[in-house]
Amino acid sequence: MSAGNLATAGLTKAFGGVRAVDDATVEFHxxxxxxxxxxxxxxxxxxxxxxxxxxxxxxxxxxxxxxxxTGRAPHRIAAAGIGRSFQLCRIFPRMTVRENVLAAVRPRGMAGLLRSAHDAGDVERARGWLRRVGIDHLEDVEARNLSYGQQKLLELAGVLMAEPETIMLDEPAGGVNPALIDRIAALVRELNAEGRTFIVVEHNMELVMSLSDHVVVFDRGRPIAEGPPDTVRADPAVLEAYLGV
Structure with a gap:
């Protein structure tokens, strides 16, 4: 399924005098x-x-x-095969769970969304992804009435609706209860076994170390270490920068 490696070379972004990303060269596996x-x-x-x-x-x-x-619009990046979630869930709170997933097909305008909502193939695919993430029983519920963890699962279902080869998750465990963290981790493992590549930003170190094959450590806008979890965990530069040792 995968389209190939995602890599950056010398990536830099400054806000005022602060380099938030500073000459970052990374190749993900x-x-x-x-x-x-x-x-x-x-x-x-x-x-x-x-x-x-x-x-x-x-x-x-x-x-x-x-x-x-480089610099392509988000919809073109998505069309290339890269999907992503956000640190703070991006959903349509007054739309139903099913409508949110259908919206992720990225139809143009309200007319396109209405067409998608009545397309039997799209509806069945949306229901399939909702079953996969475990919230299909909530398909007619407005998204604002979901728990935060359920909203995370809804956002992931929307990402998957676009059938990306590479999925970038920004803090999928943030604000989520342990049972849902386990569900998200299991789903990531299943989808990875089916051929999808994952790149996950996460602060939950227990999750990172148990889930990841390859870890990249950032400090002050640039990668300072990378490798298997056990190698990274023992790196003195990581202990100093990330763990404060």
Whole structure:
């Protein structure tokens, strides 16, 4: 399924005099579960935003499967095969769960959304992903009435509706109860076993170390270490920068 490696070279983004991402050169492992960790303010989400077209980098490149996708609009990044979730869930609170997932097909305008809502194939696919994440019983509930953890699952179902080869998750465990964290982790493992690549920003170190194949550590806007979880956990630079040892 995978379209190839996602990589950056010299990626840089400054806000005023502060380099939120500073000459970041990273290559994520295709077909694996990659994690991006680091202290608050280390540039992880800004890095995600540069990669997915939410903001334009000042310099450097983003390549996916050998193609330069630097600075492309978010919908073009998505069309290339990269899906993402956000640190704070992006859902339509007054739309039903099913309508939210159908909206992720990215129809143009309200007329397109209405057409999608009545397309039997799209509706069945949406219900399939809702079953997969475990909230199909809530398909007619307005999204605002879901728990925060359920909203995270809804957002993930919307990401999956676009059938991405690579999925970037920004703090999927943030604010989620332990039972739902276990469900999200199990789902990530299942989807990865089916061929999808994951890149996960996460502060829950227990989850990172148990879930990831490859870990990249950011500090002050740039990667300072990478490797298997056990190697990264023992790296003196990581202990100093991230764990304060």
């Amino acid at each position: 295709d077909g694996k579960i990659n994690a991006v960790i680091g202290p608050n303010g280390s540039g992880k989400t800004t890095f995600f935003n540069c990669v997915t077209g939410m903001i334009r980098p000042d310099s450097g490149t983003v390549t996916y499967g050998g193609r330069d996708v």
